[in-house]
Amino acid sequence: MQILRVVLLISAGFVLAGCGADGEPIQPTMSANVGVGSSGTFVGGGVGLRRGGLGVYLGL
Structure with a gap:
């Protein structure tokens, strides 16, 4: 359950950046x-x- 919360928080960060x-x-x-x-x-x-040469990917 704790991992799910962390994944949701990171996903929210991706949405804000996007x-x-x-x-x-x-x-x-x-x-x-x-x-x-x-x-x-x-x-x-x-x-x-992905922005320029920097890319971040979160897989599950």
């Missing part, structure tokens, strides 16, 4: 995937921002 709260807007990137393996199914995803 909307241009501190300068020009940055288009965020998002990804989602679903897989099936020998141990069952899994779901994953992530969100990221």
Whole structure:
């Protein structure tokens, strides 16, 4: 449950950065995937921002 709160706070930071709260807007990137393996199914995803040579990506 604690990890979920941290992920939500970081995601909120990405949203604020993406909307241009501190300068020009940055288009965020998002990804989602679903897989099936020998141990069952899994779901994953992530969100990221890229500005110039700096990129930040948070995956789950």
